[in-house]
Amino acid sequence: MNTVLTVEDLGISFGSNHVLKCLNYEVYENEVLGVIGPNGAGKTVMLDILTGILKPTKGRIIFQGEDITNKTITKRCKNGFGRTFQVPRSFEKMTVLENVMVGGVYGDRLHERDAQKKAVEVLEMIGLAEKKDIFAGKLSLLDRKRLEIGRALASNPKVLMFDEVAGGLTESEIAKILEIVRMIKKQGISIVWIEHVLHTMLEGTDRVMCLAEGRDVICGCPVDVMRSKEVSDVYLGAEEE
Template sequence: MTLLHVDDLAKSFGQVVTARSVSFHVAAGEALGIVGPNGAGKSTLLNLVTGTLPVDAGTIRFDGADVTRMPAARRTALGIGRTFQVPRPFEGLTVFENVLVGSTFGAGTRRREASEQAWQALETASLTHLANTPAGSLRLLDRKRLELARALATRPRLLLLDEIAGGLTEHELPALIETISTIRDAGTGVVWIEHIVHALLQVVDRLMCLAQGDVVATGDPREVMASDAVAAVYLGSPDLEGT
């Protein structure tokens, strides 16, 4: 079942085009990876899907409904969740309280159910042992996990990840990759933007490359990364897996 269907999406900021007739789809339980150089329009694309930026043209359909002009909060309530590239938790609140904000206000859940929902999100993100820790004291890996838990607390059917592996060490990556794989395997659709390509290749079913707002290639992840068009995007480099 197609969960997200994006058709001919366009967005410009003055003369700068960040999306030009971008089309793609994501099914339930499928993971789509998105790669591209800085300034390719990757994060802008997530902002368009979530409703934090208005589109100039094109349509966005979620679970069959047209959400193109729908407010961001309504899209969250329908089941579109996301993480941000730079985690910004409420530093004075505990880890649990941060996630409770997501389940209470993002999902609009009542108090008791919201608490259970928040705890389940912490379990999925492997953060229960830090539930009572002030968020401001977390190391980067745990801040990334908290960002993920806050998104999961909204009970998304589609999860958008914006460079969630960025800044992590090679030693820290496997646990995060396993968590994202588990989320996908449970039936959640995933769209994952990432510069750490070898992490993406362990999870995603399909890969899309963007450059200057255009879709350069999409399809089997390894075939996309091996294509001449994608190599040209990365200044002609034939080896992109370490990018």
């Protein structure tokens, strides 16, 4: 299996808050890596470091053989990093189509006409084609989450990062997200998927990593990880607090 992304000895502190102490893992080509961990474990911070929003205190990020630890957000996006945000960040006063075009124009340097073509393809794939002329601000939560995924997809990513895309959705809506994940995977894109809704990790990922106390406490086959002592300790510990 080829590795697309390697995280080496990654750490970040905010003053005396050592959120990530030492994180090590790899993401393989065409794999969905699930990331679980209690609230406040540093999952979103990890994505912010990967995408260049935050600078790590230590460690390295290697993407397709290149050390990108000090690269800018824009450079990473153009190199093939796409992400969604835990709270959807669509441009409310732009249409669905325009929102997705932003991904192609800014993330993949496409000219407007090509970005539009790409956006139409992406909207078909994520089931939003019929709503292409609606303002993003009028969408339901599921559709906003779809739109986030669509905008990230339009930037032609090699790795996509999802931050709790299933959060707040009903079971039937979650099934639709799982379907989209499967379609994205078929295109050969790797996904790092942070999620609180644990059953999606069993159904939708190839491996799962559990992040707790600033470290990767366990990483492996989803069923094994979910049943592991490490994970039950982490979650029971969190409940007792």
